[in-house]
Every structure is written in C-alpha cells, then in structure tokens.
Amino acid sequence: MPPSLIAEQLLNGLQLGLMLFLLAAGLTLVFGIMDTINLAHGSLYMIGAYIAASVIEASGSFLLGIAAAIAGTALVGVALEMALLRRLYRRSHLSQVLATFAVILIANEIVRMIWGSQPILLNMPPALSGPVELLGLRYPAYRLVVIGVGLATAVLLYLLVARTRAGMWVRAGASDREMAEVMGVDTRRLFTLVFAIGAALAAVAGALLGPLLAVQVGMGENVLILAFVVITIGGIGSIRGALLASLLVGLVDTAGRAFLPYLFRQMFPAVIAAEAGPAVASMLIYVLMAAVLYFRPTGLFPARG
Amino acid sequence: MRDTLYIPLRPWPTLGVVAALALLPLAAATLGQPFYVVFATRVLIYALIATSLNLLIGYGGMVSFGHAAFVGAGAYAVAMLMPAGVASAWLLWPAALLAGAGFAFLVGAVSLRTRGVYFIMITLAFAQMAYYLVLSLRVLGSDDGLTLSNRPSLGLVDLNRDTTFYYAALAILLAALAGMRVLLNAPLGRALQGIRDNETRMEAIGFATYRLKLLVFVIAGAAAGLGGGLLVSLNGLVGPNLLNWTQSGLLMIMVILGGAGRLLGGALGAVLLLVVEEAIAEHTIHWPLVIGVVLLAVVLFAPQGLSGLMRRRA
Amino acid sequence: MTMLRVGGLQKHFGGVLAVDDVDLELAEGELHAVIGPNGAGKTTLIHLLSGALKADAGVIVLDGRDVTRLAMHRRVRLGLARSYQITSVFPNITVLENLALAVQGASGRDDRDRARTELGAVGLGARADDLAGALAHGERRRLELGLALATGARLLLLDEPMAGMGPEEAARIVDLLSALKRKRTILLVEHDMDAVFRLADRITTLVDGRVIASGAPEEIRRHPEVRRAYLGEEAPQ
Known part of the structure; x- marks a missing residue:
C-alpha cells in the first residue's frame, strides 16, 4: 500500500475526528454539567448546515454563511434550553432521551417544511475547490481548511475551559454541581451559556461538512450516534476524553474503511473478504466502544468519581 | 396482608377486551375494510415487542436503547431459514425466539456490567453493530433486505389468510401477557423490581443481581425476536431499517406512552402510537411532527403514560 | 470458634491508604466495636468485608472459608450481611x-x-x-x-445503626443489640461511645486506616494513644 494513500487516510481520519470533537464537546459538557442526555444535538448540527446553505446561496459568501450558522444555531440552542431542556435537568435519563427524541422528530419536520425533502448540494468556496501539494501529497484544499478550523476551534475551546473563569465554573460544575453552586456560580445562566456554545460548535461542524456531505433532513442522526460513541468512550463529561476519543474514533473508522478490506483480501478467500471487509469496517467503532466499556465501564476518562 | 407489587387479574374487563379483539376481523369484514385486519395484526405484534421492552424498562430499570436489534435478529432468522426450505411456523417462530434470546444473551452479558447512561449507550452501540452488519452483508440483502414469497405454514391452519394470522398473533400476545403477569407475581418479579429500585441494596441482601438481570434481558430479547419473526412472516419482507436506532427509539416511545412499569403499558402504547400514526399519516406527510409534540407533552405533563392517566381518573 | 479473621487488609483510593494493613479477629458470638474519628476508614472496612469494594491486598476468612474474592451476594449467602450508614x-x-x-x-x-x-x-x-x-x-x-x-446472617456488619437518632430511639437500638448479643456475631461501627462501651466485648480503634489499639473496653478506655487520638474528654469515666 503506497505511503501517500496511508497519509491521505490519516488526514481524512483527523478531519473526521476533529468534526466529531466539535459535536462531542457540546454533548459532553451538557452531560457533564447538567447530567442531561440531549439527543437533539444532532438537530442543531442539521440546523447549522441548513442556515449556512441558505445564507451562502443568497449571499455568495461562505464566511457569512458560517457566521450566520453559528449565530442562528446558538439562538435556537438558547431557545431550546430555556423552553425545554431546563425542565429536564432533574428528570430521569429516560425522560431526557424521549423528550429530546421528540425534538428530533419535530425539528426534522420543521426543516422539511421550510427547505423541502430534497438534499441541498452545497458548493465549496471556489478558491478552495482544488487540491494542494503537501509534502508531495495532493490533498483537497477544502478538507485541509476543515482540519485547520477544527484544530483552531479545539484549541480555543480547550483554552476557554482550562484558562478562563467561565471555564473554571464549567469544570467545577462538571465534577461537582453543588460545589459550584456553593462557589456562587449562577448555574442557570451557566447552563444556558454552555448550551449555546455547544450549539454553536455543532453549527460549525454542520456548516463545514455541508459541502462534503449532502445537507438533508436526518443528517444529524448518524453523526449524533457517532458523537455519543465518542463521549461514551472518552468518559462522559470530560473534554479531554472527548478530544482523545474523537481522534481515536475518527482514525479507527477511516482506517478501518480504507484498510480493512485490503487486509482481509490478504488473509481470506476473495468471496469472504468482499463480504466481511466492509461489514467489519462499518462495525469497528461500535466494537471499540463495547470493548472500552467492557474493560472500563465508565469510559477512558471518567469526569465524576 | 397488603401486597403492593401483586398484579391482579380482573376477569370481566379482560374478557371484554379479549372478546372485542376476537370480533375485530368480523367487524372489519362487515365494514368492508379487510385491510384493517393486517394493520391490526401489525399492532398486535408491536404490542408484543413493546411489552417485552416494558419488562426491561418499566420493571427492570434497564433502559435498553437497542431493542430493535433483537427484533431484527428474529426477523432475519426467519427470512434466512425460509428460503433454505424451512416452512413450518412451528420451527420458524421458535427459531426467531432463539435468535432474539441468543443475541440478547451476548449483548446483555457485556452491557449489564455497566449502569445508567453507559448502559443506554452500550445497548445502542450493539444495536448499531447489528444494523451495519445486515446493511453490509449481501447474504442478508444489504440495503434491499430480504423478501419471502410465502407466509409460514402452521399445520392445518392457513396463515396466508389474514384473519387466521391475526388470531395466531392475538393468541401469542395474550400468552405473552399472561406469562409476564405470572413472572412478575413470582419471586423473580419481586426481585426484578427490587433491583430496579435499589440494585446495590439487593446485592447486599443476597441477590445475584447481574444474573437475574441477564435472565430477564434474555427473556425480553426472546419475545422481541419472536415479534420480529412474526413481523417478517406477516409482511413477507425485512430490511435493515427494522434495526435502525430510531426504531429502538419508537419502541421506547410506545412504552412511555402506554405507561412504563404497568402490565399493559407496552401494548397500550403500541396501539396508541400506531393508530395515531395511521390516522394522521392519511392527512399529512408531516405526521412525525404530531407524534413529536404528543410525545413531548406526555414526557412533560404525564410521565406515567396513558395507563397512569387512566389510573388517576379511576 | 473464630467467625471472622481478617489479615493484612489494604485498600487505597488514588494515593490515599484508606485501610492500611488491618488485622482483625471476631470470635463467634462476640460483639466487636470499631471506633475511630471521621475518615478513619471504618466504612471502607465494612465495604471491604461485605464485598462492596475489592481489597487491594489481604485476606478475609469467614467461618474458615476464604471469601476475599467473592461477590457481595455470595458472602450474604454464606452468612455475612451488612447495614448502611445512610438508610437504604x-x-x-x-x-x-x-x-x-x-x-x-x-x-x-x-x-x-x-x-x-x-x-x-x-x-x-x-x-x-x-x-x-x-x-x-x-x-x-x-x-x-x-x-x-x-x-x-450469623455475622452482621452494622454501620452506625444509631446515626441521627435521639436518645430515646438510640436506647431502643441498644436494647435491640443487647438482645442480639450471643445469638449473632456483630461488628459494630458506631460514634455513640456510651452505647459502644456498654455493648462491646472488645473494641478496635482505627486511625488513618490503621489499627492503633484493640482489646477489652477497659483497656481501650485507658489506652493513652486512643485517648490522645480520638476519645479525648469524651471517654466515659
């Protein structure tokens, strides 16, 4: 197997991992601080993608599209938190799963009413549509930008959580909510803020991935499950765990799909390899998650004791 | 002596409901709507599946987010065996049951080591594994799934007649509900509900909680597998969508709508959801919106579900 | 007859040794109290003996049978049960x-x-x-x-059965435990010193996870280290 192919797949894995991190960060913070499962996180990702698509189409500016997606989705997130999530914090996980599942059904239909059922094909900015040379490797420029933005956002978020006062509250809240309240943190406002940030991050991922995947109803669901796999592996509530698990899942999934069929062809008869290769590749991250939970029932970096 | 967990059998209402269900095909024929018999059969099968999930969620506190996988195991078992020459429902349906039970044993053995939200997530992960497995295996028909040319045969009874199939499904559902009532009234049922309420304390008074939970998980998986086998027998086709995680979500919705932890909760929820869906789907393509709003209202304002509401008024 | 024998029991959480090389022996029918300041490792000891936590090192022998690696419910079936400090x-x-x-x-x-x-x-x-x-x-x-x-259970591990009780209720528990004495072997963790000195056949004092003294109530009452570390002026004279 040529090294350039391996390098390309590694970059693809990194890109998937970073995008997963943008989604997982919001999810894991909401879970860590509010002890709440939010299935509707995938819907925020979808809404971000749709807003970006509409604004880019209307204005022709990709940057404007992303900015609008961030602002619009954060607003939707705040509205969702104040209208619904707030009522669910002290309820059982089962109630949270069902209520936010209901939000998925509602959000999908509202999007369908506004934008229709046809997938929207979003063009990438013309300046970035070609490949670039990178250490002798030709790689799509747009994907490289996605990696760059993903990295920058991840670093920004890390600094925000690790270095700022708001971040300190977040960490305090994640490990011990009562302690945070004793410290005088206005948890109500903190929750809304965290939710808005999570929504904005999801929108960034949705907008960036728009040109690579089709923008369509239901796009949030598969990616939501992946993000859940990530935060479960990482240890729910842990940003560090989410980052590492994102990269792990991104790399394992991409490498599995790229190399497993190849590997299986070397090991098994062609008939079996053709069947088993793709099958195992698509199950790989779930196997990974089950294995992690088998040995560490609370994930790699549990945030609470 | 007061017995808080005992589920009584109320003979007259039970007889009334069973009689009404038994007469339903006749009514459909009289109204000239034979299509409703097939629809009602589907509702009965989902009632069985949702009941099995209610055993896990409502009585065992095991919030499984992957129940559709067991339904799929049973459905694909039947869909694989029929083309291989097995035609008798006496073999096919037990095979579906075993497929559900076997897969539930594997999933449960690993998943039940975890608790709380991790349990929700790991059951989801296993269901996703199963989903992608059938999606990518060509022997299982990949995207398109598998179709059957015939319904299984049940000895002298002809399942190709919709009415006969309806009665077979009804008999199975009633047997399952009766079996569940016996199980819940038995010491095992009390232990299960004790585990739901306080697992650590149950261990501290001598219960092998892991083993008990696994046993019940396998029983529920078996019933779900049988439900899957019945579904594919009825429809003559099965696709990977039957295993999709949204299916698991819909099954959970049925349980909550009907009332988790009530004997008839799963069945009521299945009837409610499928009937409402059928009724709205005629009028708007946006019917999931209505389901979503109803579900939201139930979770926020009537967490005990339909049977909770009925109980409160009674 | 020895009902319970514990040797070299150890448990740490992160870097902290919560239970440090504890040896303990309870004769059949004995009421053995374990006292010590908050955080001394008393509850952790009960968790280890009952099987709620796995010991890092050491052995637990119940009635001649090694139960160190047995799950909680198996120990219960062998005759070892516990109560909780926080009512459960x-x-x-x-x-x-x-x-x-x-x-x-x-x-x-x-x-x-x-x-x-x-x-x-x-x-x-x-x-x-x-x-x-x-x-x-x-x-x-x-x-x-x-x-x-x-x-x-023939061996009861009782974690502060009188926690949060008024004097009247506490007296009822003392009566109850007196009635149980000799019929069952009891390991009693309790802060109510009056009750402990009234009931116990022997007392073990735990400080920072370690046994600093073990013996008859009279010995413990006079033990200088125990007085200094824990009893202070509280000790009933």
Whole structure:
C-alpha cells in the first residue's frame, strides 16, 4: 500500500475526528454539567448546515454563511434550553432521551417544511475547490481548511475551559454541581451559556461538512450516534476524553474503511473478504466502544468519581 | 396482608377486551375494510415487542436503547431459514425466539456490567453493530433486505389468510401477557423490581443481581425476536431499517406512552402510537411532527403514560 | 470458634491508604466495636468485608472459608450481611415486603412468616403493612437493621445503626443489640461511645486506616494513644 494513500487516510481520519470533537464537546459538557442526555444535538448540527446553505446561496459568501450558522444555531440552542431542556435537568435519563427524541422528530419536520425533502448540494468556496501539494501529497484544499478550523476551534475551546473563569465554573460544575453552586456560580445562566456554545460548535461542524456531505433532513442522526460513541468512550463529561476519543474514533473508522478490506483480501478467500471487509469496517467503532466499556465501564476518562 | 407489587387479574374487563379483539376481523369484514385486519395484526405484534421492552424498562430499570436489534435478529432468522426450505411456523417462530434470546444473551452479558447512561449507550452501540452488519452483508440483502414469497405454514391452519394470522398473533400476545403477569407475581418479579429500585441494596441482601438481570434481558430479547419473526412472516419482507436506532427509539416511545412499569403499558402504547400514526399519516406527510409534540407533552405533563392517566381518573 | 479473621487488609483510593494493613479477629458470638474519628476508614472496612469494594491486598476468612474474592451476594449467602450508614430501604413497598425481600435474597424463598418474625424482632410489627417510605427516621433505621437481620446472617456488619437518632430511639437500638448479643456475631461501627462501651466485648480503634489499639473496653478506655487520638474528654469515666 503506497505511503501517500496511508497519509491521505490519516488526514481524512483527523478531519473526521476533529468534526466529531466539535459535536462531542457540546454533548459532553451538557452531560457533564447538567447530567442531561440531549439527543437533539444532532438537530442543531442539521440546523447549522441548513442556515449556512441558505445564507451562502443568497449571499455568495461562505464566511457569512458560517457566521450566520453559528449565530442562528446558538439562538435556537438558547431557545431550546430555556423552553425545554431546563425542565429536564432533574428528570430521569429516560425522560431526557424521549423528550429530546421528540425534538428530533419535530425539528426534522420543521426543516422539511421550510427547505423541502430534497438534499441541498452545497458548493465549496471556489478558491478552495482544488487540491494542494503537501509534502508531495495532493490533498483537497477544502478538507485541509476543515482540519485547520477544527484544530483552531479545539484549541480555543480547550483554552476557554482550562484558562478562563467561565471555564473554571464549567469544570467545577462538571465534577461537582453543588460545589459550584456553593462557589456562587449562577448555574442557570451557566447552563444556558454552555448550551449555546455547544450549539454553536455543532453549527460549525454542520456548516463545514455541508459541502462534503449532502445537507438533508436526518443528517444529524448518524453523526449524533457517532458523537455519543465518542463521549461514551472518552468518559462522559470530560473534554479531554472527548478530544482523545474523537481522534481515536475518527482514525479507527477511516482506517478501518480504507484498510480493512485490503487486509482481509490478504488473509481470506476473495468471496469472504468482499463480504466481511466492509461489514467489519462499518462495525469497528461500535466494537471499540463495547470493548472500552467492557474493560472500563465508565469510559477512558471518567469526569465524576 | 397488603401486597403492593401483586398484579391482579380482573376477569370481566379482560374478557371484554379479549372478546372485542376476537370480533375485530368480523367487524372489519362487515365494514368492508379487510385491510384493517393486517394493520391490526401489525399492532398486535408491536404490542408484543413493546411489552417485552416494558419488562426491561418499566420493571427492570434497564433502559435498553437497542431493542430493535433483537427484533431484527428474529426477523432475519426467519427470512434466512425460509428460503433454505424451512416452512413450518412451528420451527420458524421458535427459531426467531432463539435468535432474539441468543443475541440478547451476548449483548446483555457485556452491557449489564455497566449502569445508567453507559448502559443506554452500550445497548445502542450493539444495536448499531447489528444494523451495519445486515446493511453490509449481501447474504442478508444489504440495503434491499430480504423478501419471502410465502407466509409460514402452521399445520392445518392457513396463515396466508389474514384473519387466521391475526388470531395466531392475538393468541401469542395474550400468552405473552399472561406469562409476564405470572413472572412478575413470582419471586423473580419481586426481585426484578427490587433491583430496579435499589440494585446495590439487593446485592447486599443476597441477590445475584447481574444474573437475574441477564435472565430477564434474555427473556425480553426472546419475545422481541419472536415479534420480529412474526413481523417478517406477516409482511413477507425485512430490511435493515427494522434495526435502525430510531426504531429502538419508537419502541421506547410506545412504552412511555402506554405507561412504563404497568402490565399493559407496552401494548397500550403500541396501539396508541400506531393508530395515531395511521390516522394522521392519511392527512399529512408531516405526521412525525404530531407524534413529536404528543410525545413531548406526555414526557412533560404525564410521565406515567396513558395507563397512569387512566389510573388517576379511576 | 473464630467467625471472622481478617489479615493484612489494604485498600487505597488514588494515593490515599484508606485501610492500611488491618488485622482483625471476631470470635463467634462476640460483639466487636470499631471506633475511630471521621475518615478513619471504618466504612471502607465494612465495604471491604461485605464485598462492596475489592481489597487491594489481604485476606478475609469467614467461618474458615476464604471469601476475599467473592461477590457481595455470595458472602450474604454464606452468612455475612451488612447495614448502611445512610438508610437504604425500599420505600415503595411495605415494611413486611422489605423484610420478605431480604429473606428471599438470602434463602431464595419468599417466606412471609419468617419475615414477620424478623419484623417483630426490630419492633415494627405494628407497621407491617405501611409503606417503608412512610416511616419516621428512627423506624427506618430499625428497618435498615431488620434487612440485615432478615438475611439470617450469623455475622452482621452494622454501620452506625444509631446515626441521627435521639436518645430515646438510640436506647431502643441498644436494647435491640443487647438482645442480639450471643445469638449473632456483630461488628459494630458506631460514634455513640456510651452505647459502644456498654455493648462491646472488645473494641478496635482505627486511625488513618490503621489499627492503633484493640482489646477489652477497659483497656481501650485507658489506652493513652486512643485517648490522645480520638476519645479525648469524651471517654466515659
């Protein structure tokens, strides 16, 4: 197997991992601080993608599209938190799963009413549509930008959580909510803020991935499950765990799909390899998650004791 | 002596409901709507599946987010065996049951080591594994799934007649509900509900909680597998969508709508959801919106579900 | 006859040694109290003995049988049961059903008659058909104790059975434990020193996870290190 192919797949894995991190960060913070499962996180990702698509189409500016997606989705997130999530914090996980599942059904239909059922094909900015040379490797420029933005956002978020006062509250809240309240943190406002940030991050991922995947109803669901796999592996509530698990899942999934069929062809008869290769590749991250939970029932970096 | 967990059998209402269900095909024929018999059969099968999930969620506190996988195991078992020459429902349906039970044993053995939200997530992960497995295996028909040319045969009874199939499904559902009532009234049922309420304390008074939970998980998986086998027998086709995680979500919705932890909760929820869906789907393509709003209202304002509401008024 | 023998028991959380090389021996029928300041490792010791936590090192021998690696429920079936410092009963079922569950857990049979006997033993006979959630604090503490008793365990590990009780309720527990003495072997963790010195055959003092003294109540009362580390002026003269 040529090294350039391996390098390309590694970059693809990194890109998937970073995008997963943008989604997982919001999810894991909401879970860590509010002890709440939010299935509707995938819907925020979808809404971000749709807003970006509409604004880019209307204005022709990709940057404007992303900015609008961030602002619009954060607003939707705040509205969702104040209208619904707030009522669910002290309820059982089962109630949270069902209520936010209901939000998925509602959000999908509202999007369908506004934008229709046809997938929207979003063009990438013309300046970035070609490949670039990178250490002798030709790689799509747009994907490289996605990696760059993903990295920058991840670093920004890390600094925000690790270095700022708001971040300190977040960490305090994640490990011990009562302690945070004793410290005088206005948890109500903190929750809304965290939710808005999570929504904005999801929108960034949705907008960036728009040109690579089709923008369509239901796009949030598969990616939501992946993000859940990530935060479960990482240890729910842990940003560090989410980052590492994102990269792990991104790399394992991409490498599995790229190399497993190849590997299986070397090991098994062609008939079996053709069947088993793709099958195992698509199950790989779930196997990974089950294995992690088998040995560490609370994930790699549990945030609470 | 007061017995808080005992589920009584109320003979007259039970007889009334069973009689009404038994007469339903006749009514459909009289109204000239034979299509409703097939629809009602589907509702009965989902009632069985949702009941099995209610055993896990409502009585065992095991919030499984992957129940559709067991339904799929049973459905694909039947869909694989029929083309291989097995035609008798006496073999096919037990095979579906075993497929559900076997897969539930594997999933449960690993998943039940975890608790709380991790349990929700790991059951989801296993269901996703199963989903992608059938999606990518060509022997299982990949995207398109598998179709059957015939319904299984049940000895002298002809399942190709919709009415006969309806009665077979009804008999199975009633047997399952009766079996569940016996199980819940038995010491095992009390232990299960004790585990739901306080697992650590149950261990501290001598219960092998892991083993008990696994046993019940396998029983529920078996019933779900049988439900899957019945579904594919009825429809003559099965696709990977039957295993999709949204299916698991819909099954959970049925349980909550009907009332988790009530004997008839799963069945009521299945009837409610499928009937409402059928009724709205005629009028708007946006019917999931209505389901979503109803579900939201139930979770926020009537967490005990339909049977909770009925109980409160009674 | 030795009911319980513990050797070199150790448990740490992160860098902290919560239980540090503890040896302990309880003769059959003995009431053995474990005292010590908060954070001394008393509750951790009960967690280790009951099987709620796995020991890092050491052995636990119950009635001649090594139970160090056995799960909690297996130890219960061998005759070792515990109570909790924070009441942990089943609030949504009746008091009698609570005890029946404990009988069932240890014996496998739903035996209401035996449950009723245990109910009388903890003085809750009049509340048999009330929901456990409706009990007053003192009654809940007695039910908590009753759950451990109803397993039929020969060795009871009681974690502060008098926690949060007024003097009247505490006296009832002392009476109850006196009645149990000799019939069952008891390891009692308790802060109420009056009760401890009245009831115990022997006392072990734990400080920072280590046994600093162990012996008859009179020895412990006079033990200089115990007085300094823990009893202070509280010690009944």
